[in-house]
Amino acid sequence: MSNVKAYAAKAATKDLEPFDIERRKPTAEDVEIEILYCGVCHSDIHTVKNDWKNAKYPSVPGHEIIGRVTKTGENATNFKEGQLVGVGCMVDSCQDCSACAENLEQYCEKGATFTYNSTDKHLGGHTFGGYSEKVVVDKKFVLNIPENLDVKAVAPLLCAGITTWSPLQQWNVKKGDKVGVIGLGGLGHMGVKLANAMGAHVVMITTSPSKAKDAMELGAHEILISKDQDQMAKHKNSFDFLLNTIPVGHDVNPYIGLLKRDATMVLVGAIEPLDPIHGGGLIAQRKRLAGSLIGGIKETQEMLDFCGKHNIVSDVEMIDIQKINHAYDRVIKSDVKYRFVIDMKSLKNN
Amino acid sequence: MSNVKAYAAKAATKDLEPFDIERRKPTAEDVEIEILYCGVCHSDIHTVKNDWKNAKYPSVPGHEIIGRVTKTGENATNFKEGQLVGVGCMVDSCQDCSACAENLEQYCEKGATFTYNSTDKHLGGHTFGGYSEKVVVDKKFVLNIPENLDVKAVAPLLCAGITTWSPLQQWNVKKGDKVGVIGLGGLGHMGVKLANAMGAHVVMITTSPSKAKDAMELGAHEILISKDQDQMAKHKNSFDFLLNTIPVGHDVNPYIGLLKRDATMVLVGAIEPLDPIHGGGLIAQRKRLAGSLIGGIKETQEMLDFCGKHNIVSDVEMIDIQKINHAYDRVIKSDVKYRFVIDMKSLKNN
Numbered sequence: 231m232s233n234v235k236a237y238a239a240k241a242a243t244k245d246l247e248p249f250d251i252e253r254r255k256p257t258a259e260d261v262e263i264e265i266l267y268c269g270v271c272h273s274d275i276h277t278v279k280n281d282w283k284n285a286k287y288p289s290v291p292g293h294e295i296i297g298r299v300t301k302t303g304e305n306a307t308n309f310k311e312g313q314l315v316g317v318g319c320m321v322d323s324c325q326d327c328s329a330c331a332e333n334l335e336q337y338c339e340k341g342a343t344f345t346y347n348s349t350d351k352h353l354g355g356h357t358f359g360g361y362s363e364k365v366v367v368d369k370k371f372v373l374n375i376p377e378n379l380d381v382k383a384v385a386p387l388l389c390a391g392i393t394t395w396s397p398l399q400q401w402n403v404k405k406g407d408k409v410g411v412i413g414l415g416g417l418g419h420m421g422v423k424l425a426n427a428m429g430a431h432v433v434m435i436t437t438s439p440s441k442a443k444d445a446m447e448l449g450a451h452e453i454l455i456s457k458d459q460d461q462m463a464k465h466k467n468s469f470d471f472l473l474n475t476i477p478v479g480h481d482v483n484p485y486i487g488l489l490k491r492d493a494t495m496v497l498v499g500a501i502e503p504l505d506p507i508h509g510g511g512l513i514a515q516r517k518r519l520a521g522s523l524i525g526g527i528k529e530t531q532e533m534l535d536f537c538g539k540h541n542i543v544s545d546v547e548m549i550d551i552q553k554i555n556h557a558y559d560r561v562i563k564s565d566v567k568y569r570f571v572i573d574m575k576s577l578k579n580n
Numbered sequence: 581m582s583n584v585k586a587y588a589a590k591a592a593t594k595d596l597e598p599f600d601i602e603r604r605k606p607t608a609e610d611v612e613i614e615i616l617y618c619g620v621c622h623s624d625i626h627t628v629k630n631d632w633k634n635a636k637y638p639s640v641p642g643h644e645i646i647g648r649v650t651k652t653g654e655n656a657t658n659f660k661e662g663q664l665v666g667v668g669c670m671v672d673s674c675q676d677c678s679a680c681a682e683n684l685e686q687y688c689e690k691g692a693t694f695t696y697n698s699t700d701k702h703l704g705g706h707t708f709g710g711y712s713e714k715v716v717v718d719k720k721f722v723l724n725i726p727e728n729l730d731v732k733a734v735a736p737l738l739c740a741g742i743t744t745w746s747p748l749q750q751w752n753v754k755k756g757d758k759v760g761v762i763g764l765g766g767l768g769h770m771g772v773k774l775a776n777a778m779g780a781h782v783v784m785i786t787t788s789p790s791k792a793k794d795a796m797e798l799g800a801h802e803i804l805i806s807k808d809q810d811q812m813a814k815h816k817n818s819f820d821f822l823l824n825t826i827p828v829g830h831d832v833n834p835y836i837g838l839l840k841r842d843a844t845m846v847l848v849g850a851i852e853p854l855d856p857i858h859g860g861g862l863i864a865q866r867k868r869l870a871g872s873l874i875g876g877i878k879e880t881q882e883m884l885d886f887c888g889k890h891n892i893v894s895d896v897e898m899i900d901i902q903k904i905n906h907a908y909d910r911v912i913k914s915d916v917k918y919r920f921v922i923d924m925k926s927l928k929n930n
């Protein structure tokens with residue numbers, strides 16, 4: 231074991247502060263990674279603040295990790311020192327259940343080991359995330375990062391990217407489909423970029439007319455202001471697919487009204503109670519509401535390769551780790567376009 | 581045009597009374613049918629009482645019609661006088677939109693013509709249903725009835741049967757699947773019979789332990805009492821498909837918990853607001869909630885042929901038309917096993 235520097239919350243709603251954590255020495259299956267960049271996801275804030283009532287302290291958040299390999303276990307032969315790699319929301323799973331067999335480790339029937347706040351099988355206690363100098367991860371959960379991309383802007387692909395990619399793939403979004411992306415934040419801006427690159431006709435659905443220009447620059451072909459009843463009526467029963475990135479409970483009925491017969495809206499953000507859904511809205515044209523949780527490791531690699539080919543990265547604002555509490559305040563106010571990424575070099579300043 | 585006897589509600593919440601209605605002379609495309617039996621659907625009551633705020637009076641309900649052909653138009657060559665036929669929830673549609681092209685007339689983009697309470701394209705006014713001596717229907721909306729079945733018990737297949745058959749087919753329920761049927765009423769008892777005949781392992785999910793014996797006799801292999809937390813926990817994440825026949829708004833969250841990853845619950849009854857759904861229940865294991873409305877004419881014929889082959893009919897209680905108001909009271913109290921069917925001969929007594 232070795233101690234490394236990190237930033238951690240020691241109790242709910244407290245600010246994050248410098249902290250020393252233990253990282254294991256790599257086993258034969260492991261890859262040790264020096265962390266270069268780590269994206270700031272809203273889940274980090276939910277955990278620090280214990281919004282989901284399951285936080286373990288001290289908590290080191292961070293699951294959008296980009297780094298370079300510093301050591302490899304003898305069986306981790308796919309990786310070599312100096313290689314650019316990524317780690318997303320998971321660092322392990324049972325590798326034995328039907329979900330793992332289908333490369334859907336996020337639905338592991340015994341529970342995936344998430345990058346932070348999960349039981350640590352090696353050291354006991356719980357896992358620590360990417361706001362840290364180093365991370366040691368089983369080779370199966372280490373991703374190859376296309377070298378042609380702006381590396382620091384790749385970090386958010388490991389959560390925001392795969393979370394939007396996975397449902398677009400699962401529901402077979404294809405060239406010419408009319409796809410609505412609901413909500414323009416960290417997830418939504420990736421949804422627009424990815425759906426555009428897949429050849430869909432992308433409609434940004436937002437409450438804020440002020441976001442129209444940005445959405446078009448990101449790749450939306452059309453804007454639908456969801457508060458405008460006339461616009462909503464015009465688009466009724468017309469969407470092949472809706473990706474709903476709103477991160478809180480809300481009224482989904484108007485969006486269900488936008489779906490074509492047999493079309494699906496997938497929730498990826500709202501891990502909260504929704505307003506009452508009218509059964510008739512699903513029954514009348516045989517519509518579907520579904521959920522989706524991040525994505526498996528295989529599809530994460532496919533997404534990264536796709537992004538490499540199509541030159542897609544996140545729009546990011548870089549910060550030093552010392553500014554993390556301020557960044558959290560701004561995320562909560564949706565005052566970021568569209569993802570903060572921590573330059574982990576700044577940890578050396580502590 | 582010709583006048584025929586019928587039973588009609590003349591205003592919301594009033595009792596049904598004898599009434600004379602007009603039926604058109606058959607056009608070249610039409611089949612004229614003498615009605616033998618008509619099932620009593622809960623929708624009839626919703627319409628008579630104007631629960632859905634769209635009722636037109638006088639209202640002649642009834643969309644589970646069995647009868648014999650008395651006349652055929654010159655182009656209705658598939659039917660001949662004396663033939664046993666059925667008419668379900670629809671009597672016409674545009675035959676021109678993508679839904680009609682896919683044999684899903686119930687989702688007709690211009691609006692299907694329902695058997696009652698829809699605009700009548702021929703006579704003006706609105707359509708009158710099956711609580712009547714005769715009906716005249718476009719040949720495309722007339723079904724062949726297998727002669728080997730108990731004819732009076734076939735009537736409810738035209739709505740309760742197809743409403744449960746269609747989602748079981750759409751979602752590809754197959755031999756060995758674990759299928760839950762939620763709610764044991766007119767729809768639920770058909771769901772159990774059909775899913776059983778398809779080879780599924782059928783679990784009756786009900787709040788009432790008193791319904792267990794009946795459900796097993798209908799074809800359920802297992803009973804799950806939804807109020808029993810231990811039983812519900814035992815069945816968590818285990819169902820391949822859930823058919824939810826509850827006819828009112830309710831809490832679907834416990835049922836979503838029963839679905840396997842990627843499995844679907846289809847609502848066929850609750851044309852009302854549901855209690856708030858927790859987004860996390862859909863997201864965590866990528867589950868799906870969908871709706872389904874009756875079924876198209878092609879699949880209705882397929883369902884009838886399947887029922888002929890497997891000797892499936894509804895469990896019915898026969899009544900004379902003069903008892904219709906009393907029957908409605910009993911349907912509202914769920915005091916029927918499982919469908920009232922009116923013997924239309926009794927109309928002659930008025």
